[in-house]
Amino acid sequence: MKTIKLAPVLLIMVFFMDVNTSKATQTTGATHIAYTVTFPEAQAHYADIEMNISGLHQNGLDLKMPVWTPGSYLVREFAKNIESFNVSANGKTLASPKTSKNCWHVNTAGLSAINVKYRVYCFEISVRTSFVDASHGFLSTTGIFIYPDKMLHLPSTVHIVPYKGWTKVSTSLDMVNNDPFTRYSPNFDILFDSPIEIGNQDVFGFDAAGVKYEVCMVGGGNYDKERLKTDMAKIVETETNVFGENPNKHYVFIVHNYLRGGGGLEHLSSTTLGASRDSYATESGYRNFLGLVAHEHFHLWNVKRLRPFVLGPFDYDKENYTTDLWIAEGFTAYYQNRVLRHANLVTPDIFLTTVAAEMSVMENQPGAKIQPLAEASYDAWIKAYRPNENSINSTISYYDKGAEVATLLDLEIINDSKGKYCLNDVMKYMYNTYYKGKKRGYKDIEFKHGLEKFAGKNLDDFYAKYVTGLAPIDYNHYLGYAGYKVTDELVSTNDPTLGITFAANNPKKIISSVLRGSAAWIDGINVNDELTAVDGAPVTDAATILNGKKPGDKITVTVLRDGLPLTLPVTLLRNNKVNFKVEALPNPTPQQLVVQKKWLGL
Known part of the structure; x- marks a missing residue:
């Protein structure tokens, strides 16, 4: 396992329970699983994973990558991001043929340990996928760590070698021997439910409901730390009162602040949130963020435990x-x-x-x-x-x-x-x-x-x-x-409508949806049509195309469909919104x- 020497000025906010050597070290003869994560090409969006498995006794081993992440109900095929998959033992490369889209088989007869190396391309910004660049690394663990089939119950350790200049790790996984860059998971369900943020995030904390909370802010923003501490604590206390207890010892909010961001993904003892970095200063923007905090934190009971x-x-x-x-x-x-x-x-x-x-x-x-x-x-x-x-x-x-x-x-x-x-x-x-x-x-x-x-x-x-x-x-x-x-x-309104919407950020009036039962639906206007004229008048402003019209009026709508002009008679209907x-x-x-x-x- 590689190690890294940290500079004396390294600043770490510690809100984690430590795991001592005896707990992290497995019983002699048992299967040991240890990961090392490095970022030799973070600027190109790669995380390199080394997985060491020892204490093997079987003749064959299937290595798998999850295809989805709990809380986000879509098969995302995380194995599509894997490159340079290699298995070795005793200095020799082992055959590791793929037997399905997310599974590699290794013949382990006569072997007690194997070494697995692979790279993961991490360049999808969301709360459920991994993203790495020179500024930080976010590891959504279901899409990072391969696991040995039928061994989900086994513990593992994760050692992180940060990219140059990165000084902090934020995750709900426990530290090993007080080392913030080495973490312990008691099983793979916990590992896959514990995202990891590495970089120079702004970290602050508060206590609420007898639990230590860490807030990890990535990407800057005009947030007020003291106000957030107070208001997030109120949310925690109010939600804890619903269930009568808070089952965590520590909990981590990982907040990614973007120019425009949103969404969240719940985890057992943490959550990942997306936010707009300059929205905290407005009352509506701040209220929306608190709503997101309340939503994802409530999930630590509803769905993560009560499920x-x-x-x-x-x-x-x-x-x-x-x-x-x-x-x-x-x-x-x-x-x-x-x-x-x-x-x-x-x-x-x-x-x-x-x-x-x-x-x-x-x-x-x-x-x-x-x-x-x-x-x-x-x-x-x-x-x-x-x-x-x-x-x-x-x-x-x-x-x-x-x-x-x-x-x-x-x-x-x-x-x-x-x-x-x-x-x-x-x-x-x-x-x-x-x-x-x-x-x-x-x-x-x-x-x-x-x-x-x-x-x-x-x-x-x-x-x-x-x-x-x-x-x-x-x-x-x-x-x-x-x-x-x-x-x-x-x-009491009697406004006419076609029942269409237009594609955003497109100077052309491209129709993106047609509402069921609307005039456009009934009279055959289609999604992807380009609206060019109404009653022969060119369309320049979508907001004014029905000025002077009323429900029941018959109009002609000219569109380009697959590049060909088409004129359709349309009878306007009342807007029923x-x-x-x-x-x-x-x-x-x-x-x-x-x-x-x-x-x-x-």
């Missing part, structure tokens, strides 16, 4: 299907707003405005009338992460509709229990019963029974309408429990005030 039955132990070779992503992600999307409200980080008015806006987003998607929520969860692998031009018409987000269903269930439980219970009680009960008690994930019917326990009634009809069915959501019925109603601010607003009902009853107080955390 659908099939999501762990993981099969890293293929899809792991579940109909319950609407609970894992949708409930979490609901809680990110609920937590900000209950932590007093947003006002009740901002919370209700957010609730209304999210209702509008879902209702304006035609796919909400086509794809049931449970199906959206199951088909995430082939639809949600592979959207096309027609996805808006044929699918619904299990995040969006799941959050709406969580809203309804929270209000139902609060109302039916007269303020005694809420969705928090369901989450805590399920966490204690299945994660802590039964030490397994829940099945569909078991989560439904958990909801019924606190709602005090059968939810077959609710599920048939909103989970497995396509019934329109009766928002006013549920909001009425808390003394509110929803109104559509566009209900909604823009919801949540308003208080007059003279709320005592029961409504009880629900309102519990729901809004007043």
Whole structure:
């Protein structure tokens, strides 16, 4: 194993539990796995991996690379980034033929140890993929570390030799012998759930709920550390109160700040977030970041521990299907707003405005009338992460509709229990019963029974309408429990629309989507058509093409389709988009005030 001598001025922020030599060293005769990661060509986006396996006793060994990363439900084929794969023993190269897209077979008869070397190309910016350049290295571990088949239970060590000038490592993996560049994982599920950031990140920390938190900021930004420490701690405390305990000893936020960034990926004891580096100074930008923090941190309970039955132990070779992503992600999307409200980080008015806006987003998607929520969860692998031009018409987000269903269930439980219970009680009960008690994930019917326990009634009809069915959501019925109603601010408008959108950042008016049931849909305007004229007048400003028109008007639309001109007669229809607003009902009853107080955390 190579080592590196660190300069005396090296600054390391330490928020990790240390692993002593005896814990990191395996029992004599057992299989030992040790990785060394180097970056000889970081500027060209490569990480070089050396894997030493000793204590072998079998005649053959399959070495595998995961094809997906938990929390992101798409087969990403990480093996596509591997180059220069080589296996040797006793100074001699061993044959290592590929037996499948992500598997190499090695004949280990008579061998007790092998050495594996390979390179990984790391140049995809996202929270779920690895990225390396001269400024820093982010290792999304499922796409970095090959593992020996049927040995996912084995521990391993990872030694990092940083690129020139890099001085810090941020990860939730424990240190070995107080060395921040050598980390220990008790098994591969933990290793694959522990991203690693190496570079010169800005690191600060805070304590909350009895846990040490590290925040690792990459890429700069106009953030206020002290404000973040205070507000992130409030989020942690509020979410811990939902479940009654925080199961971590330390937790790491890895935040990648870009010119324009977003998204997050949860892990057992850490999360990776994407953010826009200059958005922290605006109230809306800062609030959006806190919402992302609340969402991903809530996942340390919901999905990482309290999880659908099939999501762990993981099969890293293929899809792991579940109909319950609407609970894992949708409930979490609901809680990110609920937590900000209950932590007093947003006002009740901002919370209700957010609730209304999210209702509008879902209702304006035609796919909400086509794809049931449970199906959206199951088909995430082939639809949600592979959207096309027609996805808006044929699918619904299990995040969006799941959050709406969580809203309804929270209000139902609060109302039916007269303020005694809420969705928090369901989450805590399920966490204690299945994660802590039964030490397994829940099945569909078991989560439904958990909801019924606190709602005090059968939810077959609710599920048939909103989970497995396509019934329109009766928002006013549920909001009425808390003394509110929803109104559509566009209900009295009579604006015409073609029902199309245009590709962004293109001077040509290229159509990128056509809404189901719209004038363009009915009269044959297609995605990828270039809109050139309306009623013979050249199109220069897409925003004004229907000025002076009204629903029912017949117009001619000229497009270029595959380079050929085509003129289509179109009958304009009314724009049916909604823009919801949540308003208080007059003279709320005592029961409504009880629900309102519990729901809004007043």
